[in-house]
Structures are given as C-alpha cells and as structure tokens.
Amino acid sequence: MGKRSFRGGGLRLDYGAFLEALLRHDRIALICHHNADPDSLLSAYVLHRYLEGLGKKAEIFASLGVSALTKRLLESIAVGAIKIHGESALNSSFSCACLIDTSSLEQLSDELKRELSQRFKGEILIIDHHEPHPDTLKLVTEALIDPSAKATAVIIYRLLKHHKVSFSRDMAEALLAGIIYDTRRFINADYEVFCITAELLRLGAEYGRILSLISQKEIDLSERIARLKGAHRCRLYEVKVLNERILIAVSHVSSYEASVARALVDLGADLALVAGERKGMLRLCSRATRRFHELTGINLARDIMIPLGEMINGAGGGHALAASANGKGTYEEGLKQTLILLENKLKMKLREIGD
Numbered sequence: 469m470g471k472r473s474f475r476g477g478g479l480r481l482d483y484g485a486f487l488e489a490l491l492r493h494d495r496i497a498l499i500c501h502h503n504a505d506p507d508s509l510l511s512a513y514v515l516h517r518y519l520e521g522l523g524k525k526a527e528i529f530a531s532l533g534v535s536a537l538t539k540r541l542l543e544s545i546a547v548g549a550i551k552i553h554g555e556s557a558l559n560s561s562f563s564c565a566c567l568i569d570t571s572s573l574e575q576l577s578d579e580l581k582r583e584l585s586q587r588f589k590g591e592i593l594i595i596d597h598h599e600p601h602p603d604t605l606k607l608v609t610e611a612l613i614d615p616s617a618k619a620t621a622v623i624i625y626r627l628l629k630h631h632k633v634s635f636s637r638d639m640a641e642a643l644l645a646g647i648i649y650d651t652r653r654f655i656n657a658d659y660e661v662f663c664i665t666a667e668l669l670r671l672g673a674e675y676g677r678i679l680s681l682i683s684q685k686e687i688d689l690s691e692r693i694a695r696l697k698g699a700h701r702c703r704l705y706e707v708k709v710l711n712e713r714i715l716i717a718v719s720h721v722s723s724y725e726a727s728v729a730r731a732l733v734d735l736g737a738d739l740a741l742v743a744g745e746r747k748g749m750l751r752l753c754s755r756a757t758r759r760f761h762e763l764t765g766i767n768l769a770r771d772i773m774i775p776l777g778e779m780i781n782g783a784g785g786g787h788a789l790a791a792s793a794n795g796k797g798t799y800e801e802g803l804k805q806t807l808i809l810l811e812n813k814l815k816m817k818l819r820e821i822g823d
C-alpha cells in the first residue's frame with residue numbers, strides 16, 4: 469500500500485478513516501513512549517483489548533519498560549496477563565505500528581527508532597495529544613492528533629465510542645487511570661474530561677480504587693535529592709510582560725529533570741527550565757504556569773522545545789505548559805540555547821536576579 473504523507477495536508481480528526489486504516493491489518497504493534505506512563509500504556513491496553521476482541525493480533529511495546537506506577541495500575545486493572553515488550557525489536561510479521569501518546573521517535577529506544585524510521589515496511593499510525601512533530605508526520609499515513617485533548621485516553625475513548633464499541637469494566641478503568649494521571653487528578657480538566665469520566669464510572673470503573681492507586685506515589689530518595697539540588701543550583705531571571713513580572717528559574721541536575729522543573733514551579737517560578745546531562749546525552753525539561761502562557765503567548769512545545777530539539781541534534785515535543793527536548797551537548801550550552809530562544813520569542817532580554 470502506498471505511503472500517504474501528512475506533509476502539508478494539515479491535521480484532521482477522522483475517526484472513521486483512522487479505524488479503517490487500523491483494521492486493515494491483522495498484526496499490529498502498539499508502541500508506547502519509553503518508561504511508559506499510565507496514559508500511554510493503558511491507552512495501548514484498551515486498544516489491545518479491542519483488537520484482540522476482533523481476532524487481531526496486537527502486541528504492546530514500551531522501550532525501557534514501564535514506570536512503577538504504570539505497572540501497579542496495570543496489575544490492578546488488566547484482565548489476564550499482558551505481555552509488554554521492553555527492548556525487543558519489532559519483527560517483520562507486524563504490518564502496522566501504531567504510536568500511542570508518543571509524538572516523536574526520539575521517545576523510543578535507539579533500536580526501535582532506527583527500525584521504524586529505516587527498516588519497517590508496514591504502515592505507521594499515531595494517536596496522540598502532544599503538539600505534532602513535523603518529522604513524525606512525515607512517517608505516518610493516518611493520524612489522530614489532538615493537542616487540545618487532555619489525555620490520549622480521551623482520544624481512544626472518542627475513537628471507540630465513535631464505533632459504538634462497548635467498554636468492559638477493565639477498559640473503562642484503564643481509560644479512567646490514563647485520564648486521572650494526565651489531568652493530574654483533574655487539575656487540568658475540561659468539560660469533556662468530566663463527561664467521559666462520568667460515563668466511565670457508569671460503566672463500572674471504580675473511581676476510589678483507581679484514584680488511590682495513583683495517589684500512592686511515594687517519591688523516592690534519589691528524586692527528592694534531585695529536587696533539592698535543583699532548587700539549590702537554581703538561577704533566577706525575570707522579564708516584564710504587560711507590566712507583570714515573570715520569574716524564570718533555570719537549573720541543572722543529573723536526573724529527574726521533569727520532577728525538578730515541576731518542583732521549581734511549585735516553589736513560585738512562572739517558568740522552570742531544567743537541564744540534565746548524562747553519558748553525552750542532554751535533556752531539557754520545561755514547565756510553566758498558565759499565567760506565563762497567558763502573558764507571553766508562548767507554547768513551550770511549539771515555540772521552545774521543538775526548535776531546540778533540532779538545535780541540539782535531537783528532538784523536542786510536549787504541550788503548551790510542559791515540554792522537553794533530548795539531544796547532545798553540555799547542559800551549559802543547552803540552557804544557553806534555550807534562553808536565547810526564549811529571549812527571541814519574547815523579543816526581550818532577561819534580567820538575572822542576583823542574591
């Protein structure tokens with residue numbers, strides 16, 4: 469079958485065309501991002517259940533396995549044992565690979581990335597709610613990408629609902645877990661999230677049980693140390709937009725960049741930029757408050773991390789208020805580039821706040 473490309477075609481949410489493309493295949497690889505979170509993996513689980521119910525063979529791939537929380541949720545929700553391929557390669561028997569909650573191949577293991585971008589002969593599809601990455605759009609033939617959806621689980625719900633699929637209790641709970649996790653327990657929710665949640669509860673999902681599984685997350689010692697070191701090393705900048713002072717916290721750690729960025733926002737930053745450098749790999753994470761986004765109009769994925777990914781020989785992606793990029797270089801260079809991009813976007817110089 470000929471590869472159609474989305475280049476220049478714009479994005480459309482055509483659930484009928486998507487399902488038609490998916491169901492043309494009998495062996496489908498469902499691909500989650502590395503260290504898969506509940507939204508990615510449990511969305512894949514629901515698709516897996518649906519496809520197996522139709523007699524298709526679907527298998528889930530998660531580079532470097534899944535997060536501890538995801539594992540706990542899966543064990544509590546899944547019916548039967550679910551095999552998850554960690555490092556194993558896609559074999560040629562798959563005629564379709566569907567990326568789930570994964571906007572860029574950089575979020576996969578090197579092997580899987582090489583396979584999908586160079587060797588894989590089948591069709592590549594994507595279901596995602598991150599800002600679309602141009603390189604990914606060149607590879608896929610059919611896409612359901614909606615950056616306004618609060619979770620990939622929301623898009624999976626719409627897709628199956630559109631086709632009048634009946635949801636079993638475990639499917640409802642899996643989608644609920646994805647939604648609770650990605651909305652940060654309904655902090656980042658909208659009307660649709662509450663409607664879908666009500667419907668999932670009607671279908672038998674146990675809200676209290678799923679919520680407590682997600683809330684049990686204990687922060688391990690190494691993550692707490694990273695947060696405290698990140699706060700200690702933090703440099704502070706400010707910029708005035710529409711007469712409002714915006715605080716920007718910049719730091720570096722060797723791991724848990726995202727957690728540190730979130731913690732710096734909790735401490736009071738409007739924007740946090742945190743770099744991490746290990747084994748020649750550079751990772752930059754950013755988190756912003758809604759206030760930052762409203763005052764500056766900056767979308768962290770589109771305006772900062774996607775262009776930054778290219779500048780550091782890697783890729784970036786994410787959402788308006790939470791985005792990251794992976795590439796090469798030192799953390800000093802990475803942060804410098806990020807601040808330059810930010811200043812260009814703001815059309816203003818940042819002022820460092822001294823001690």
Ligand SMILES: [Mn+2]
Pocket residue numbers: 507508569597619620650
């Ligand atoms: Mn997600």
